[in-house]
Amino acid sequence: MSGENPYLAHLPPSQRKIGGNGSDPFTGMIVRKTTAEQAEKLENGSFNPFTNKPFTAKYQSILEGRRKLPVHAQRSEFLDMIHSSQFIVLVGETGSGKTTQIPQFMVYDELPHLKGKQIACTQPRRVAAMSVAQRVADEMDVELGQEVGYNIRFEDNTSPKTFLKYMTDGMLLREAMSDPKLSRYSAIILDEAHERTLNTDILMGLLKEICKTRRDLQVVIMSATLDAGKFQKYFDNAPLLNVPGRTFPVEIYYTPEPERDYLEAAIRTVVQIHVSEPEGDILVFLTGEEEIEQACRKIKAEVDEQIRQTDCGPIKVVPLYSTLPPSAQQRIFDRAPPPRKPGGTPGRKVVVSTNIAETSLTIDGIVYVIDPGFAKQKVYNPRIRVESLLVSPISKASAQQRAGRAGRTRPGKAFRLYTEGAFNKELIEQTYPEILRSNLGSVVLQLKKLGIDDLVHFDFMDPPAPETLMRALELLNYLGALDDDGELTPTGEMMSAFPLDPQLCKMLIESPKYRCSNEILSIAALLSVPQIFIRPNEARKLADEAKANFTHGDGDHLTLLNAYHAYKTNNDNPDWCWENFLNHRSLKSADNVRQQLKRTMESWDLDLVSTPFEDKAYFTNIRKAMTAGFFMQVAHLERSGHYFTMKDNQPVQLHPSSGLGHKPEWVLYHEFVLTTRNYIRTCTEVKADWLLDIAPSYYNMGNFPQSSAKRALEKLLSRRARVIEEDSRKSKKRRS
Ligand code: ADP
Numbered sequence: 001m002s003g004e005n006p007y008l009a010h011l012p013p014s015q016r017k018i019g020g021n022g023s024d025p026f027t028g029m030i031v032r033k034t035t036a037e038q039a040e041k042l043e044n045g046s047f048n049p050f051t052n053k054p055f056t057a058k059y060q061s062i063l064e065g066r067r068k069l070p071v072h073a074q075r076s077e078f079l080d081m082i083h084s085s086q087f088i089v090l091v092g093e094t095g096s097g098k099t100t101q102i103p104q105f106m107v108y109d110e111l112p113h114l115k116g117k118q119i120a121c122t123q124p125r126r127v128a129a130m131s132v133a134q135r136v137a138d139e140m141d142v143e144l145g146q147e148v149g150y151n152i153r154f155e156d157n158t159s160p161k162t163f164l165k166y167m168t169d170g171m172l173l174r175e176a177m178s179d180p181k182l183s184r185y186s187a188i189i190l191d192e193a194h195e196r197t198l199n200t201d202i203l204m205g206l207l208k209e210i211c212k213t214r215r216d217l218q219v220v221i222m223s224a225t226l227d228a229g230k231f232q233k234y235f236d237n238a239p240l241l242n243v244p245g246r247t248f249p250v251e252i253y254y255t256p257e258p259e260r261d262y263l264e265a266a267i268r269t270v271v272q273i274h275v276s277e278p279e280g281d282i283l284v285f286l287t288g289e290e291e292i293e294q295a296c297r298k299i300k301a302e303v304d305e306q307i308r309q310t311d312c313g314p315i316k317v318v319p320l321y322s323t324l325p326p327s328a329q330q331r332i333f334d335r336a337p338p339p340r341k342p343g344g345t346p347g348r349k350v351v352v353s354t355n356i357a358e359t360s361l362t363i364d365g366i367v368y369v370i371d372p373g374f375a376k377q378k379v380y381n382p383r384i385r386v387e388s389l390l391v392s393p394i395s396k397a398s399a400q401q402r403a404g405r406a407g408r409t410r411p412g413k414a415f416r417l418y419t420e421g422a423f424n425k426e427l428i429e430q431t432y433p434e435i436l437r438s439n440l441g442s443v444v445l446q447l448k449k450l451g452i453d454d455l456v457h458f459d460f461m462d463p464p465a466p467e468t469l470m471r472a473l474e475l476l477n478y479l480g481a482l483d484d485d486g487e488l489t490p491t492g493e494m495m496s497a498f499p500l501d502p503q504l505c506k507m508l509i510e511s512p513k514y515r516c517s518n519e520i521l522s523i524a525a526l527l528s529v530p531q532i533f534i535r536p537n538e539a540r541k542l543a544d545e546a547k548a549n550f551t552h553g554d555g556d557h558l559t560l561l562n563a564y565h566a567y568k569t570n571n572d573n574p575d576w577c578w579e580n581f582l583n584h585r586s587l588k589s590a591d592n593v594r595q596q597l598k599r600t601m602e603s604w605d606l607d608l609v610s611t612p613f614e615d616k617a618y619f620t621n622i623r624k625a626m627t628a629g630f631f632m633q634v635a636h637l638e639r640s641g642h643y644f645t646m647k648d649n650q651p652v653q654l655h656p657s658s659g660l661g662h663k664p665e666w667v668l669y670h671e672f673v674l675t676t677r678n679y680i681r682t683c684t685e686v687k688a689d690w691l692l693d694i695a696p697s698y699y700n701m702g703n704f705p706q707s708s709a710k711r712a713l714e715k716l717l718s719r720r721a722r723v724i725e726e727d728s729r730k731s732k733k734r735r736s
C-alpha cells in the first residue's frame, strides 16, 4: 500500500496525502483513519471538499465559533475511540457541540459519500432534526437537502447526494423495516439517548443485533445527561467519552409557597425579571402550543404597559414548539432587540418553549430560566387501554437540565415556580422511559415486520410491562394484523407499510370495500396534521361561526372532510383559509400527507374509489370504513345521559369542540383526552349494527363485560334472531 489514499482521489494532489491507512480490527480490511489535525486541515482549506466550490466567508466565520466548542478539544480522542470500538457512548453538557459537530467529525473521518454510504444522526423531535440539519448545512457550506438533509415523517428533505442525514428515531426504525441491516449507513448516531423515547429504545436493541453481523457499522450513543454506566453496559461495555462542559454557576430560587396558577406565575416572573434584572435573555418552559401562544401575547401586553410607565428596555418574545413552521423556529436564534434609544436600557429576548429547549436545541445568551415544573408527557394505562398526553410534573433530572440552560454564557439564575420541599419530596429522580408509558401497538407491528417474533426475549434496555405487550398483541389480533399464533398476516404486512397508527392503517386498507378510499385518505391525512380549525381567543365567536359552515351533524371526521373539500374547491387559497379560520399550513401539509399515503395505497393495489356524492350512502360508507379501523374506540350513551367506553367502561364526555348535533347512542372517537375530565375528541356517530357486522370477533358477547352497551347489543342480537326466525317461518308457510 502506498501513501496515497484511494478514498481521496477526488482531492487535488496537494491534499491527497492526508489520512494514514490501517486495518479494520474486525474485517482486516484496509480503512482510512484520519487524525483530527488532518481533518482540520481540510476544513481550513480554501475550497469545500464535498462540493469542490470555494468556501464562503460565512463558512469561515462559523468555523471560528465551532472551534471554540468543548467537543472540538476532544476531536482526537473521539477519533481514536471510534477507530477502536464499534460502540461508543458520549456524554456532554447541552451546547457542547455534540449534535452539530460529532456527525461532521465522522463525515470527515469516514467520507461516507465515497463509499456510497450515509451517516445518520437521530433526534427524538422533528423540530430538532429540521433545525439542526439547517445549521449543519450552513456549517458545512452546502445547501440543505443536498449533501446534508433531514428526514421526518411525511417530509424527506434529502437527495441522492446526501451523506449526512438528521432524522427522527421513528424514521430510522421505519427504514429498518425495508432494510433490516440498515445497509445504507456506515455510522449511526443516536442522539438525546437520555430521553429514552420508545423509538430510541427499540433502535438500541435493534442496533445491538445488527452490529453482530455488520462489524463495519459504527454506533455512537450521545446524550446530555445520561446514566452512562447503564448504556455502556448495555452496549457490551462500550467506552465512554466525557466532554467536560463549560458552564457557569446558576443560582436557584424556589417559591416560598406553591403557585396556584403556574402560567400566571410564569408571566409575572418574566415581567419582574425584565424590569428589575440586568441584561440577559429569558427562557420559559411551558407545556404546549396554546399555552405558549397565550403566554407570549400576555408577556408582550404587560411589558408594553411597563414601557409606558418605566424606562425598561424593549422585548422580543419568541415561541418555540414542535408544530411551528421552520422559519418561525429559527427566530429563537435572533438577537435581543437594541435599546429603544441610544444608551438606553438594553433589550431582551424571551423564548417561551416546550421541553424542546431542555436539551434538544441550544439557545445561546440565556441568563434567566423560569421553570414551572411541568411538561406534557405520554401516559398509558393498559388496563383501560388509554394513552393520553398529560401535563405532569417533571423529574429532578429535567429540572436540573432546565436550570443549566441559564449558565451557558455567564452566571445565571433559575426560578423554579415550586417550593424546595416539592422539589425534594415530590419530583421523581428520572423521567420513566417512554416504553413504560406507551401503547405499543405500532411498535409491536413494526417489530413483527422486522422479524422479531419473540418479543418477550427481545433485548430491551427496560422491558415493557407484560400487560402492555399483551394489549398490543390483542389489538393487532382484533385488527387482523396478527393471527391467533401471533404471526403477521398479509393484512398486517400491508398495515406496517403505512407510517400511521394501526387503527388508521386498517381504516385505509378497508376503505375500498366501502367505496370511499378517496375520502378516507383525506380523513387519515387530516388526522395526522396539527389542528386545521383556528380559534383565537379574541375571535372565538367568529371562528365558531366559520366552523359551523363546515360542520356535519353526524361526525367531526366528516366536518374535517367538508373543510378539506372546501379548501380544495377554493384552490388551496391562503386568504380564503384566513377568512374561514382555517390553518393553511395544516391543510397544505394534510395535502402532502395525503399524496404520500395515496402512493402507499397504490403500491399495494388498493383501489382509489368514491361513492357518488349524490348517493345517500356517501357519508354512511365513510363512517362504516372508519368503524372498520376504530371499532375498539367506541363509547355508548347510557340512559343516565352519560357515555361509557366500550368494554373498559370508562365514563367520558364529548369534547366541547365536537360539532355533533345530538348525543348519538354510539360514537366512535379518535382520541381519549385526559384532563380534569375524561374527554373523547373527534367523534362520529356509528350504528350498533355496523359494530356487530364489521367487527364480530371484538363484539362477541362471550367475552364482553356486563354493561349497558352489552345489554343494548344483546337486545339487537335477539331482535335479529327473531327476524331471521320469522323470515324462515314465513318462507316455510309459503312453500307449504
Ligand atoms: P449539543 O448537542 O451538545 O447540545 P449543539 O451541537 O446543538 O450542542 O450546539 C452547539 C452550538 O451550536 C451551540 O452553542 C449553539 O448555539 C450553536 N447552534 C446550534 N444551532 C444553531 C443555529 N441554528 N443558529 C445559531 N447557532 C446554533
Ligand code: MG
Residues within 6 Å of the ligand: 095, 098, 099, 100, 191, 359, 360, 361
Ligand atoms: Mg444536542
